[in-house]
Amino acid sequence: MTSCRTYIRLCPESFEDSLTKVIWAMSYMKAGRAGRWANREFEHEAKSGHLRFIDWVDFEEEFRKDFMPLDSEAAAEFRQGLDCQISMALAGMTYGRPADTDPEAWFCLAIQMDQNRAANEAFHTSHRQPNLPTPGISHIPMAS
Numbered sequence: 001m002t003s004c005r006t007y008i009r010l011c012p013e014s015f016e017d018s019l020t021k022v023i024w025a026m027s028y029m030k031a032g033r034a035g036r037w038a039n040r041e042f043e044h045e046a047k048s049g050h051l052r053f054i055d056w057v058d059f060e061e062e063f064r065k066d067f068m069p070l071d072s073e074a075a076a077e078f079r080q081g082l083d084c085q086i087s088m089a090l091a092g093m094t095y096g097r098p099a100d101t102d103p104e105a106w107f108c109l110a111i112q113m114d115q116n117r118a119a120n121e122a123f124h125t126s127h128r129q130p131n132l133p134t135p136g137i138s139h140i141p142m143a144s
Contacts (some may be wrong), residue, residue, distance in 0.1 A: 001063060004028075008056075018055035025059070036094045037066060065100070086113045 004025045004091045006016060029038035045051045053059040082090070090110065098105030 001025075001060065001067075017051075018057075018059075019051070021056045022051060022053055022059045031094050033094055034067070040094065066097075080108060083114065083117070084118065086110055089113060 004021075008021055015024065026038045029035055041051060041053075053062060067094065090106070090113070100111060
């Protein structure tokens with residue numbers, strides 16, 4: 001967002017209106033969570049005929065809400081204690097995300113994900129096939 005704001009300030013003549021700024025910024029959101037977010041916004045535009053942002057300021061507010069936690073230091077501390085897979089799953093969420101102002105909801109979601117991971121692991125461990133001899137290969141030790 002900082003890079004976008006800087007470029008817009010340096011080259012204001014390149015942007016005829018707020019919508020042009022928004023679409024230009026979203027054109028860089030191609031991968032990961034940002035890409036999914038931009039795709040969802042463009043799908044909304046295709047269905048409704050317009051983006052859901054009123055102007056650049058509205059876009060920045062929505063972007064900040066979805067991508068910049070209010071307390072980045074607390075968020076970093078929260079993530080530091082998480083299992084790497086859970087941290088990645090939380091970071092990549094586009095739907096069902098708790099509000100950044102609700103740390104208790106994030107904590108509960110992380111616990112739920114950890115319990116789901118543990119249950120899944122236990123299920124797969126209990127259903128593993130025992131090591132069976134391969135047909136046609138003798139498993140009798142040879143005398144030396």
